[in-house]
């Protein structure tokens with residue numbers, strides 16, 4: 001496979017601003033098939049904006065997004081729907097519908113994109129629940145009856161509803177205790193290994209970056225200022241990257257340097 005074919009998502013010269021606030025200023029990024037890419041940057045640098053712009057939820061002033069080989073500005077509505085079906089999203093805080101049960105939440109993308117008999121949708125929802133380590137009976141619960149970790153898992157099950165090729169995770173371990181966060185990281189790695197998923201993960205969680213990210217991209221001043229494995233970050237001389245990866249909080253974590 002050529003290096004180009006191995007790129008699932010590429011962003012070129014992305015510009016996003018809100019009024020005079022320039023957030024993304026000529027950003028380039030590549031995401032490779034089956035990798036777990038950790039995306040980091042100081043608070044407010046535009047990580048969520050970039051993710052939302054890739055998903056078409058935030059307008060961009062300029063830039064080319066190519067996903068699964070399709071230039072997004074050149075696809076028609078039908079092609080766009082097929083592309084959207086191949087992308088799963090876990091928004092920060094889970095964002096489940098509170099009036100729906102967990103199983104109904106997982107069925108939302110199925111109802112939106114494919115016509116399936118209700119019984120089959122329920123069976124598929126239960127398969128997704130089991131994939132993320134929840135029990136079939138959890139499907140009948142409402143989000144308010146779940147722990148924080150269960151909400152993240154349920155939201156992940158919903159992101160996996162249509163068997164996507166890539167999932168976008170916005171701070172998936174925020175709000176979890178260290179054990180819960182480590183279990184969630186393990187789950188993401190397992191799903192990548194078993195389903196061949198590509199994972200785009202915005203995170204502030206150093207443990208996640210040290211343990212499951214294959215590559216890390218750092219956002220600063222509207223651009224990706226560094227991208228590579230952890231070893232690249234640990235050797236980088238940019239001041240923010242140095243203090244983030246080699247600062248006081250990082251030094252206790254045993255690094256898995258390649």
Ligand SMILES: Nc1ncnc2c1ncn2[C@@H]1O[C@H](COP(=O)(O)OP(=O)(O)OP(=O)(O)O)[C@@H](O)[C@H]1O
Pocket residue numbers: 018021023041042043044045046047048049050
């Ligand atoms: N809809 C919007 N309208 C106006 N400004 C916005 C909008 N969305 C984001 N911004 C601005 O874009 C900038 C980047 O925000 P963003 O949420 O992407 O940061 P982030 O890197 O994800 O931060 P954090 O790590 O704190 O979540 C901020 O200055 C924010 O105020």
